[in-house]
Amino acid sequence: MKLPAAVRDKGIVLVPLLTTIILWEVLARYVVKNPAFLPRFSEVIFAFYLLRERIIPDILVSLLHFGIGLLLAFSLALPLAIAMGWFKTIFRALDPLIEILRPIPPLAWIPLAIVWFHLTHYAAGFIIFLGAFFPILIDSYTGFRNVPRVLVETGKVLGCIGDKKLIRYVAFPFALPSIATGTRVGMGVGWMCVVAAEMFGVSRNGLGYRLFNEFYYWKQMDYVIAYMLILGLISLLLDRMFRHYIEENLFRWRKGIVK
Amino acid sequence: MNHKLTLRNVSKTYNSEEGEIKAVEHINLEVKPTEFLCIVGPSGCGKTTLLRMVAGLDYPTSGEIILDGAHVSGPSPDRGMVFQEFSLFPWRTVLKNVEFGLEIRGVQERRRIAEQYLELVGLLDFKNCYPQELSGGMKQRVAIARALATNPSVLLMDEPFGSVDAQTRNVLQEELLRIWERTEKTIMFVTHSVDEAVYLADRVAVMSARPGRIIQCMKIDIPRPRKRTSVETNVIREKLLTLLVSQYPRIG
Numbered sequence: 001m002k003l004p005a006a007v008r009d010k011g012i013v014l015v016p017l018l019t020t021i022i023l024w025e026v027l028a029r030y031v032v033k034n035p036a037f038l039p040r041f042s043e044v045i046f047a048f049y050l051l052r053e054r055i056i057p058d059i060l061v062s063l064l065h066f067g068i069g070l071l072l073a074f075s076l077a078l079p080l081a082i083a084m085g086w087f088k089t090i091f092r093a094l095d096p097l098i099e100i101l102r103p104i105p106p107l108a109w110i111p112l113a114i115v116w117f118h119l120t121h122y123a124a125g126f127i128i129f130l131g132a133f134f135p136i137l138i139d140s141y142t143g144f145r146n147v148p149r150v151l152v153e154t155g156k157v158l159g160c161i162g163d164k165k166l167i168r169y170v171a172f173p174f175a176l177p178s179i180a181t182g183t184r185v186g187m188g189v190g191w192m193c194v195v196a197a198e199m200f201g202v203s204r205n206g207l208g209y210r211l212f213n214e215f216y217y218w219k220q221m222d223y224v225i226a227y228m229l230i231l232g233l234i235s236l237l238l239d240r241m242f243r244h245y246i247e248e249n250l251f252r253w254r255k256g257i258v259k
Numbered sequence: 260m261n262h263k264l265t266l267r268n269v270s271k272t273y274n275s276e277e278g279e280i281k282a283v284e285h286i287n288l289e290v291k292p293t294e295f296l297c298i299v300g301p302s303g304c305g306k307t308t309l310l311r312m313v314a315g316l317d318y319p320t321s322g323e324i325i326l327d328g329a330h331v332s333g334p335s336p337d338r339g340m341v342f343q344e345f346s347l348f349p350w351r352t353v354l355k356n357v358e359f360g361l362e363i364r365g366v367q368e369r370r371r372i373a374e375q376y377l378e379l380v381g382l383l384d385f386k387n388c389y390p391q392e393l394s395g396g397m398k399q400r401v402a403i404a405r406a407l408a409t410n411p412s413v414l415l416m417d418e419p420f421g422s423v424d425a426q427t428r429n430v431l432q433e434e435l436l437r438i439w440e441r442t443e444k445t446i447m448f449v450t451h452s453v454d455e456a457v458y459l460a461d462r463v464a465v466m467s468a469r470p471g472r473i474i475q476c477m478k479i480d481i482p483r484p485r486k487r488t489s490v491e492t493n494v495i496r497e498k499l500l501t502l503l504v505s506q507y508p509r510i511g
Contacts (some may be wrong), residue, residue: 020452055393116499117400148344150342150345150346151346151348153316153334153340153342153346154340154342154346155349156315156316156334157314157315157316157335157336157338157339157340157406158336158359158360158363158405159360159363159364159409159411160363161333161334161338164365169359169363170348173348173350173351176350224325225418252389253349253350253351253352253391254349258325
């Protein structure tokens with residue numbers, strides 16, 4: 001029996017997914033037999049039900065931290081990227097500093113975050129900012145650095161006199177896909193910092209806070225995994241929404257060349 | 260004074276790691292209104308540099324360039340330019356590309372003007388396409404429309420048909436002549452192809468190998484439409500080719 005193409009295409013996604021779930025359930029139920037080591041899939045699903053009233057407030061608090069961090073990262077990285085990408089001197093001056101700061105893990109900034117911002121949402125936002133800032137900055141300035149000379153010169157002969165007009169009419173539209181890519185990567189890295197940003201207790205809510213300071217503390221591993229899955233799903237959702245938005249609104253001109 | 264564009268004793272020296280390089284030297288050139296001038300020369304002779312100086316994208320080390328009685332200093336929309344590389348803005352539709360120069364200047368009726376020039380190059384039907392949907396020849400026609408849309412005093416063309424195939428190239432040359440006759444523009448056209456120069460130009464300026472100097476200006480009196488294979492065309496081609504060959508260093 002042959003399945004219709006649409007079913008086969010969608011079905012291919014489900015095969016590894018279902019296999020993993022079944023393997024997990026069998027392994028936990030018949031081999032491990034210890035929910036504190038590996039809870040069953042069915043227990044995790046039940047955990048969602050038990051946690052149903054706490055999930056939404058925790059998500060909202062985490063999104064608040066994420067929003068603070070991302071907004072700050074984007075609004076600082078973009079002007080800096082324009083300056084570094086367009087003016088070679090600024091790039092040469094700032095590049096070493098950026099490259100020294102960039103490899104420091106956001107986790108290592110937690111002491112300073114607490115000292116500077118105390119136990120506030122801004123301290124958590126700061127850790128997420130550190131995760132999101134560098135990918136946005138680097139992809140964006142690469143976009144500005146790569147503007148082809150012929151497009152800049154075309155802009156000049158058509159009347160873009162001065163850096164301001166050239167940036168606005170030529171460099172910025174050219175760099176927009178890179179800015180979007182950087183923002184997407186930055187969103188991903190920023191979200192990965194949510195647990196780190198919340199585990200030192202800036203508030204009594206938040207996915208990361210709950211996962212680390214409550215569920216792990218009480219060794220409720222089914223709850224831990226439930227929150228891990230939520231963390232993953234929200235990131236996936238944010239990424240999809242962002243991608244959909246930029247592809248529909250910004251890059252109609254690229255349709256057909258990318259992918 | 261009957262000249263549109265005057266180059267007086269123009270020289271250009273580059274500073275590179277090996278010291279000073281003379282790109283062009285003592286260029287004197289006068290272009291009459293509505294004249295179609297081609298510049299041919301061996302590669303690296305500085306013909307593109309010469310054009311870029313007229314465009315204001317490069318600056319002469321000495322000498323002066325005068326357009327409509329005013330000194331050229333920096334780029335301006337009174338000199339339209341068509342580059343050899345494809346130079347359309349990929350994020351703009353064909354129409355928006357042609358509107359670009361008018362948009363920068365805040366011209367209200369830019370849409371109407373842009374459509375008029377797209378009509379002139381025969382691409383009005385493609386106005387809502389994005390550049391990557393066009394063939395190489397179509398891209399260059401849009402680039403020509405875009406350069407003309409700001410109504411420049413002179414149109415500068417740097418081997419504009421260098422990256423299209425031979426057949427398209429012939430078609431584009433005919434198109435360009437038609438556009439030139441319709442718009443009565445002054446055109447300065449750089450090419451390495453003698454055939455192209457003889458087919459297009461009122462006058463051909465031949466440059467020497469580096470440092471580029473103008474070694475001869477040749478009027479081409481063949482009436483248009485010209486036949487690419489006629490005897491008179493071949494006679495002029497022969498003359499120009501002989502001049503050019505003398506500029507290449509002997510190999511072997």
